[in-house]
Amino acid sequence: MTQAIPDRLLEWLESQPQRRLTMAQFMSWALYDPESGYYSSRTGQFGDRGDFVTSPSLSADFAELLAVQAAEFWQVLGRPDRFVWVEMGAGAGQFAGDFLAAIAGTELEATLHYRIIERSPQLRRQQQERLEPWRDRVDWWTWEDWATQPTVGVAFSNELVDALPVHRIQWQGGEWQEIYVTENAGVLQEVLGPLSSPDLVDVFADLGLAAAIARLPEGYRTEVHPAAKQWLAQVVQGLQRGYLLTIDYGYSGDRYYAAGRTDGTLQAYWQQRFHNDLYARPGQQDLTAHVNFSALEVWGEALGLKRLAFTEQALFLMALGLGDRLMALSQPQSGSDLSQLLRRREVLHRLLDPTALGNFGVLLQGLNLSPEERAQSLRGFTVPASL
Ligand SMILES: C[S@@+](CC[C@H](N)C(=O)[O-])C[C@H]1O[C@@H](n2cnc3c(N)ncnc32)[C@H](O)[C@@H]1O
Numbered sequence: 001m002t003q004a005i006p007d008r009l010l011e012w013l014e015s016q017p018q019r020r021l022t023m024a025q026f027m028s029w030a031l032y033d034p035e036s037g038y039y040s041s042r043t044g045q046f047g048d049r050g051d052f053v054t055s056p057s058l059s060a061d062f063a064e065l066l067a068v069q070a071a072e073f074w075q076v077l078g079r080p081d082r083f084v085w086v087e088m089g090a091g092a093g094q095f096a097g098d099f100l101a102a103i104a105g106t107e108l109e110a111t112l113h114y115r116i117i118e119r120s121p122q123l124r125r126q127q128q129e130r131l132e133p134w135r136d137r138v139d140w141w142t143w144e145d146w147a148t149q150p151t152v153g154v155a156f157s158n159e160l161v162d163a164l165p166v167h168r169i170q171w172q173g174g175e176w177q178e179i180y181v182t183e184n185a186g187v188l189q190e191v192l193g194p195l196s197s198p199d200l201v202d203v204f205a206d207l208g209l210a211a212a213i214a215r216l217p218e219g220y221r222t223e224v225h226p227a228a229k230q231w232l233a234q235v236v237q238g239l240q241r242g243y244l245l246t247i248d249y250g251y252s253g254d255r256y257y258a259a260g261r262t263d264g265t266l267q268a269y270w271q272q273r274f275h276n277d278l279y280a281r282p283g284q285q286d287l288t289a290h291v292n293f294s295a296l297e298v299w300g301e302a303l304g305l306k307r308l309a310f311t312e313q314a315l316f317l318m319a320l321g322l323g324d325r326l327m328a329l330s331q332p333q334s335g336s337d338l339s340q341l342l343r344r345r346e347v348l349h350r351l352l353d354p355t356a357l358g359n360f361g362v363l364l365q366g367l368n369l370s371p372e373e374r375a376q377s378l379r380g381f382t383v384p385a386s387l
Contacts, residue, residue: 004186005183005186005187005188005282006036006282006283008029008033008035008036009029009030009033009036009282009283010183012029013181013182013183018180018193019182019183020180020181020182020191020193021180021181021182022167022168022178022180022181022196023165023166023167023168023179023180023181023223023266024165024166024167024226024227025165025181026181026282027165027166027287028165029282029283030282030283030285030287031163031165031286031287032119032120033283034121036282036283037120037283038283038284038285038286038287039119039120039122039123039163040120040121040122041122041283042122042284043122043126045091045092045286046091046092046094048272051269051270051271051272051285051286052269052272052286053272053350053357054091054158054159055158055247055313055351055357055360056091056094056095056098056158057091057092057094058347058350058351058357059347059348059350059351060094060098060101060102061317061322061325061347061348061351062095062098062158062317062351063094063095063096063097063098063099063102064098064099064102065317065320065321065322066095066099066156066320067099067102067103067106067108068320068321068379068380069245069320069378069379069380070085070099070103070108070112070154071103071106071107071108072378072379072380073153073154073242073243073378074108074111074112076373076376076378077152077153077241077242077369077373079111080111080152080153081111082111082113082152083108083111083112083113083152083153084112084113084114084115084151084152084153084154085099085112085113085114085115085153085154085156086115086116086117086141086146086151086153086154086155086156087114087115087116087117087156087157088116088117088118088155088156088157088160088231088235089117089118089119089157089158089159089160089163090116090118090123090127091123091127091159092123092126092127092130093116093123093126093127093128093129093130093131094130095158096114096116096127096130096131096134096138097130097131097133097134099114100114100131100134100137100138112137113137113139113153114134114137114138114139115138115139115140115141115151116138116139116140116141117140117141117142117143117146118140124140127140128140143234143238146234146237146238147234147237147238148238149238150238150239150240151238151239151240151242152240152241152242153239153242153243154242154243154244154245155235155239155242155243155244155245156245156246157245157246157247157248158247158248159247159248159249160231160246160248161225161228161231161246161248161250161291161296162248162249162250162288162289162290162291163286163288164225164227164228164231165227166223166224166225166227166266166289167196167200167223167224167226168221168222168223168264168266169195169200169201169221169222169223169224170192170219170220170221171213171216171217171218171219171220171221172192172218172219173218174214176195176200176201177192177193177194177195178192178193178194178195178196178200179191179192179221180192180193181279187279188279188282197226199226200224200226201224203224203225203253203292203295204257206295206298206299207253207254207257207294207295207298209253209254209257212254212257212259213257215259216257216259217259217262219262220259220262221262221263221264222256222257222261222263222264222265223264223265223266223289225289225291225292225295228291228292228295228296228299229295229299232244232296232299232300232303232305233303235305236303236304236305236367239367240367240368241367241368241369242366242367242368242369243308243364243365243366243367244300244305244363244364244365244366244367245362245363245364246291246296246361246362246363246365247313247316247360247361247362247363248291248360248361249290249291249359249360249361250290250291250292250293250361251265251290251291251292251293252292252293252294253292253293253294253295253298254294256290256292256294263276264289265289265290266278266287266288266289267287267288267289268280268281268285268286268287268288269285269286269287269288270284270285270286291361293310293361293363296363296365297310297363297365300365304367304368305365305366305367306365306366306367306369306374307363307364307365308364308365308366308374308378308381309363309364309378309381310361310362310363310364311361311362311380311381312358312359312360312361312362313351313352313357313358313359313360313361313362314351314352314353314354314358314359315383315384316362316380316381317351317352317358317380318352318384319379319380319381319382319383319384320379320380322348322351322352323384325348326345326348326349329341329344329345329348362380362381364378364381
């Protein structure tokens with residue numbers, strides 16, 4: 001299914017030296033063009049009635065359980081007087097609202113300041129409306145603000161990294177070529193050309209995969225993630241001391257670049273369905289690529305971010321108390337509304353679903369922590385008692 005190419009996209013394409021865009025440029029346009037981008041021009045992307053469901057849009061339980069982990073981070077950091085929880089890419093602001101409601105009246109509330117860094121001005125406006133009740137506790141920063149005022153606390157994201165633009169490359173004649181996007185006869189098409197930057201493929205050496213890559217089949221296509229590397233550098237610039245907590249779908253580097261994954265992971269998301277037509281409805285559908293968690297670890301280490309733990313969302317949430325919530329539902333009070341109980345149970349199971357949200361990766365990295373702080377075993381990363 002292909003749709004007319006928006007004029008703004010065509011104009012931009014025409015202005016490029018070789019009339020072609022890298023996939024990262026195309027993805028940036030399709031998601032964030034101020035007038036026509038998916039996150040700028042539309043509302044209602046998140047949740048069962050939108051294009052895709054994220055854990056915060058599914059249920060407040062996600063943010064409530066994360067608040068348990070936040071309190072523990074604060075304890076380990078020595079209960080600082082000012083503790084900042086920075087959410088990067090806050091969508092419609094659901095997580096922030098539920099998290100702030102969850103910590104209301106707790107010890108953490110007195111010291112926690114909530115900060116959001118959001119690329120889309122349209123989503124920022126939605127967040128500001130939703131978070132009006134917490135106006136005094138929340139602020140919105142740009143990445144420039146972040147770099148100049150170092151912060152103690154936690155930099156958190158859920159499904160941010162999968163929304164960062166990627167480059168697409170193809171193994172051809174024993175070398176990597178880049179897949180560009182161009183237009184021909186009113187249709188967006190792919191063309192191969194030399195890499196837009198030789199550094200794009202450094203990731204294979206960084207992950208010790210250079211020998212395996214040489215054996216990939218001709219025509220193998222995949223993605224590389226320089227924007228994720230740049231994002232880590234941005235995080236480190238403003239995090240004086242604390243944690244980076246990343247929740248998203250993805251693979252370790254060897255699974256990402258397995259010989260059998262011949263067409264990478266980049267997909268479009270529209271009305272609750274994944275599909276492969278990346279050029280259908282430019283600006284109206286989400287484009288997303290899996291996260292390379294090994295690359296985040298290796299690039300993070302080079303920036304001083306120590307890998308502290310990695311787990312799956314199902315185990316993480318169970319360790320933080322989701323099992324107790326499920327248990328409570330199996331012992332309903334007399335007079336409980338049965339259909340409501342069943343609905344709630346279904347939602348909790350979806351957060352744990354091993355074929356979907358439950359299988360997401362949860363990566364914890366630490367910056368400028370003492371050896372004792374790094375050695376603390378944190379509740380979300382222990383084996384849950386109720387398994
Ligand atoms: C897939 S949505 C996830 C939203 C939300 N975290 C959730 O789980 O429902 C990705 C979010 O990241 C934002 N975003 C993408 N790139 C960003 C960047 N470089 N800095 C800040 N926000 C960004 C998008 O505008 C959007 O809010």
